[in-house]
Amino acid sequence: MNSAKTATLKIQTPEGIFFSFQLAGPIPRFMGWTIDAASISVIASIINGLLGFMGIVSRDLASAATVLAYFLVSIGYGIVTEWYWQGQTIGKRLLRLRVMDVQGLRLRFSQVVIRNLLRFVDSLPAFYMVGGLTCLISGRAQRLGDFAANTIVVWNPKISEPDLSQLLEGKYNSLHDYPHLEARLRQHVSPQQAGIALQAVLRRDELEPQSRIELFRDVALHFKRIVSFPSEATDGISDEQYVRNVVDVLFCTKK
Amino acid sequence: MILDLKKFIAEEKAYWTELETALEDLETKPGHRLKLNELKRFHYAYQRTSADLAKLRTYSSEPNIRRYLESLVARAYGEIHETRQKPHRLTPFHWFFTVFPRTFRQHLRAFLISLAAMLLGCIFGGFALGIDPAAKEVIMPFTHLKGDPSERVAKEEGADDDRLKGAKTYFSSYLMTHNTKVSIFTLALGVTYGIGTLIMLFYNGVILGAVAFDYITAGETLFLFGWLLPHGAIEIPAILFAGQAGLILAGALIGWGRPVSLRMRLRKISADLVTLIFGVAILLIWAGIIEAFFSQYHEPVIPYAAKIGFGMIELIVLTLFLAKSGKERSI
Incomplete structure (x- = not known):
């Protein structure tokens, strides 16, 4: 496998066939994250609105449900969407980005969880500065979460058959x-x-x-x-x- | 020689479509298993598409078809060369009672380092408060801990009304989410080669040690244990497990001279990290409930003996669970 410091990652299969992935840099990834952050806010607001009705029964229960729901949405959003959509969130889908295993193998659930949990460090001190810098330095454009989870983020341009x-x-x-x-x-x-x-x-x-x-x-x-x-x-x-x-x-x- | 693209596409497209259809089935239906004849066809379509890609790359530079074939080959490659076992059906009981304790035992050394870091922090916290009582202002994270312990005990024991009335569930959910975030952060800091994880554990130890020293020297030992043990018996080990996970990650990053590539080391521990952090989350749900509904009530509402007894039982059950649950029986 060639991990040269370029925007692509080349993989050679045992059959001797090469294929390459176009790696996504920090800018499109940050744009994807912005869309995801907005999506999380929208989902949380909807849930918040729905849980508001629980306040009729118990205000304490409604407040607790809101705290839990926001926590689950903010932590679980990336995990659930990337697992369900094979490496994509709403932001990644819109920008044609996809999380992949670094060796081109199938993405595992544990990889999805680890790369999402390590956002806690990547997002430090603000606006994913650690993650963004690591992404710039890394030969495979990986943030720390990708590095620990053995994943990469690739850009899949729209492919159509030539006319x-x-x-x-x-x-x-x-x-x-x-x-x-x-x-x-x-x-x-x-x-x-x-x-x-x-x-x-x-x-x-x-x-x-x-x-x-x-x-x-x-x-x-x-x-x-x-x-x-x-x-x-x-x-x-x-x-x-x-x-x-x-x-x-x-x-x-x-x- | 340059490839006759039209003829090439017309002849080969059926195989590409066949491969793409099979891939979509495999990717969208996790439980989908190919029969032997389907598997043979899938492999044939993969090899044929791979050969087409090689041919196209040699005899033509048409980028769109090349990219299309590359994406097909890449996806099929992931399916064919995947040697790790596909995840089984979700079995939460098996996972919690077998996989989680086994994973803990498997990485006992990381847990012991985690425990040692926290104990060192405890000693340091107690020592710091012993030589400089003014340090209390800096060390204690919450205002109610900054005052005189005896005054707080007298206030809590003499309280007529329930200060958490109508907010217990909210308080409980706040504790669950806050502690889970701290745990995730402790794990994630393992990526700093464990330095961040050790600092987090040490810092938590410092607070714990300072609080313990403050209450014990004030003669409020019974209150301290009655207050901390019911939830702390689960919460503190949960933080230690998160530290254990962070140190496992750090161990994989460092390698310690093992003749295994970094990628393989990280791949090997990824499932264990997830197991530990999900286990931690479950334990913290329990701890959050106990802290909000039980720990905050003191004598005369709940006798300290009952609270301490409850905490001790939890600790014994947790220890037995971690030591014995899911253990393979020797024949």
Whole structure:
């Protein structure tokens, strides 16, 4: 396992497969905690309101129930939600954060309890200063509670399947007329270069018009340097169209 | 070579979906057990997805599918390579009467260190008050302890009305929550390599020793035991167990030259810490009830002999419970 001081934690399975977790830093975690603190206040207020009715029977009993309920909510909130939602609280769910075992194994109940109880130290002297500083220093962005419980907090960005329909399905691609040059292109282009071209095509609508023109000009120029197609294949098409053709050649092998 | 993504996705997606469905079942239904044929399929889907991830990483740099497959492989990895036993059904009686005392006995040395720290604090507290009575103002945490013990005893014994009337349950719940917070804090301070835990235990000992010295030298020994024993017989050991848990954590952090990695040491003790702190919480519920409903009433309402007797019985039962309960019978 690689625990290099980066924002990711890489794990190698016995099958030799690597996968990585993107570690969450102190800022998103603090934001998550703010949401959780607000959630605890709301839950406690609701319970408080409900227990208010007990005051009709006994004021002493109602006061005791309020004290106990607040204690249980403030201590139990993190434990219950992280256990029930497999490492997530309301704040973590909203910010796509998740608590995980440091070795990528299933999160245990004892780990959830320990990391939540050690908040008592992490929150010292105020606003999670100890926890935040430890998180900054730690190679795995762990606060003391995470360290003792063998847990990490990861950020899971929204993952969606790429919309490959944006490629040239069913449309004419002038590069297909030169299969030997297509083969050379596939041979000489690395997966990383191909990935850049694919991302440029898939995310082109997110770009400013001027940036879009400049980006596709640079990318097209790069691929033209790798393999030079005859002018019949490239004349009259824009740089963006050229890159789309290249991506089509690289990612959608002609049947 | 660059992967034909469309063809690749079309061919492999069924296996990814199969793995994802199985994972969702395993993650959302804790009691779910796979049958042998399901297990084989699950393993096959995991291996296939792992191979797809390797292929994708080698022949394509499409980040979205890579991340999706990584998340599937990561989740499946957690399920397949998990060697720790899955938690059983919740069995509170078994846990309290077997697991808790066994855990206590297993870490007896940490408890003895915890006890020693508190006793040292007691000696120091008594000694400090003995050489400098003015230190009382600083040491005593509550105002009612800062006055003259004999005056307090006379006031308590001569009281006509119940000062906790209509607030006993509230007082009891306050004591439970406050003491549990102190206990959790004592455990959590174990992360400071035990220094914080030892300071907490020592500090509590100082208060206890100072109070004891103050009341004994004032000739109020009977009142002191009658007042403290009924709840203290449980509350003080509970704080000591929290200290024990903190010192177990510290021991795992320090390692003491054991040829086991820090991660493994922490993993090994995590269940024990949880057992001890939940045990402490239960004991403090009892102590809170006794303190609010019993300890605060003195002679002539409740004779001191009855209160001291009750406290002694609690202490004996607790000692027997910790020493004998859940003990494996030798054949």
